[in-house]
Amino acid sequence: MLTILDKYILKRYLATFGVMLMLFVPIGILANLAEQISKMIDNEAPLNEIVVYYSNFVIYLGSLLFPIFLFLSVIFFTSKLANNTEIVAILSSGVSYGRFLRPYLIGASIVAVLMFFMGMFIVPYASIGYNEFQFKYLKKNRKNIETKNIFNQLNESDFLYVSSFVPDRKVGNNFTLEHFKEDNTLDYRISAASIRWIEKDSIYRLTNYEKRTLVNDVEQVEKKRKLDTIFNFKIDELAEVSYVAETKNLFELNEFIDKQRKKGASNINTYVLVKYKRWALPITAFILTIIAVAVSAQKRRGGMGLNLAFGIVVAFVYIFFDKVFGTLAEQSGFSPLLAVIIPNVVFGIVGLYLLQNAKR
Numbered sequence: 001m002l003t004i005l006d007k008y009i010l011k012r013y014l015a016t017f018g019v020m021l022m023l024f025v026p027i028g029i030l031a032n033l034a035e036q037i038s039k040m041i042d043n044e045a046p047l048n049e050i051v052v053y054y055s056n057f058v059i060y061l062g063s064l065l066f067p068i069f070l071f072l073s074v075i076f077f078t079s080k081l082a083n084n085t086e087i088v089a090i091l092s093s094g095v096s097y098g099r100f101l102r103p104y105l106i107g108a109s110i111v112a113v114l115m116f117f118m119g120m121f122i123v124p125y126a127s128i129g130y131n132e133f134q135f136k137y138l139k140k141n142r143k144n145i146e147t148k149n150i151f152n153q154l155n156e157s158d159f160l161y162v163s164s165f166v167p168d169r170k171v172g173n174n175f176t177l178e179h180f181k182e183d184n185t186l187d188y189r190i191s192a193a194s195i196r197w198i199e200k201d202s203i204y205r206l207t208n209y210e211k212r213t214l215v216n217d218v219e220q221v222e223k224k225r226k227l228d229t230i231f232n233f234k235i236d237e238l239a240e241v242s243y244v245a246e247t248k249n250l251f252e253l254n255e256f257i258d259k260q261r262k263k264g265a266s267n268i269n270t271y272v273l274v275k276y277k278r279w280a281l282p283i284t285a286f287i288l289t290i291i292a293v294a295v296s297a298q299k300r301r302g303g304m305g306l307n308l309a310f311g312i313v314v315a316f317v318y319i320f321f322d323k324v325f326g327t328l329a330e331q332s333g334f335s336p337l338l339a340v341i342i343p344n345v346v347f348g349i350v351g352l353y354l355l356q357n358a359k360r
Contacts, residue, residue: 013107074292112282294354
């Protein structure tokens with residue numbers, strides 16, 4: 001049962017968070033429009049597609065900045081309560097600090113549920129439209145594609161590897177294709193210095209072609225300087241766009257990760273990291289709420305400005321930690337799970353420490 005105090009704080013919590021979103025998202029739209037409008041005009045982007053793009057942009061940008069907006073809004077309205085000595089009056093009436101914190105945690109729960117469903121189901125759909133428009137009209141098909149150390153399982157028997165892939169030229173270097181028998185023994189291996197898709201003839205051209213086949217434990221070798229042939233895969237399937245995980249909902253992402261893991265994809269950590277970050281996002285709402293209350297519930301000489309300045313510093317440090325560990329997971333084989341857990345654990349401890357000091 002919510003008391004008058006709960007309703008009062010909860011109303012301020014949600015209202016300030018909503019106002020913060022309504023203030024900053026339009027600013028983001030205007031800033032993006034000012035930067036991209038010349039490209040839209042030059043590439044003749046239709047008005048209806050621009051409207052849809054900015055609808056998706058609002059969802060995409062809002063999801064990225066949700067934690068920061070939440071953090072700053074809690075600092076903002078809690079600092080106002082402290083400056084008006086409302087918090088002193090509440091605690092002086094016999095309300096414990098933990099009881100005072102309850103409506104904040106209820107508000108964080110509401111926002112966490114919203115962030116969870118948006119991150120799992122709504123944002124992926126918006127990400128498709130957002131990225132497709134970007135590469136159709138703003139980047140002119142210069143898609144950010146993973147191009148190094150590409151492993152792919154074509155079916156139960158065929159596996160391929162390309163050390164590097166050039167999307168614009170449709171060329172892969174150091175190509176290897178291995179075919180296995182039903183008993184999982186190697187049947188043959190095809191290797192080439194490069195593989196190129198010849199679109200006008202709908203064929204693949206292999207240079208420095210070599211095929212090694214095992215026949216009764218005897219290896220037969222076939223070599224050619226150049227070979228034109230056909231494979232049962234498309235050249236664009238060699239590499240996924242780097243944002244592909246962002247466009248998958250909860251169930252699609254799990255299925256996609258399983259397929260990539262079976263293929264032996266070298267960039268599997270990138271996809272797993274996206275998955276774990278989605279699950280961790282609701283927890284972030286609670287951590288940032290606790291930190292924001294702890295630093296802004298006391299009346300200070302610097303007032304709201306000092307609290308907001310401190311909040312902005314904490315927000316940037318949090319983003320820095322998140323980016324550093326995310327990059328480690330993507331580039332150096334660091335565990336994606338630890339990359340998500342460590343920043344949240346560190347700031348969770350910081351939040352509890354600040355909260356204990358605030359109680360005193």
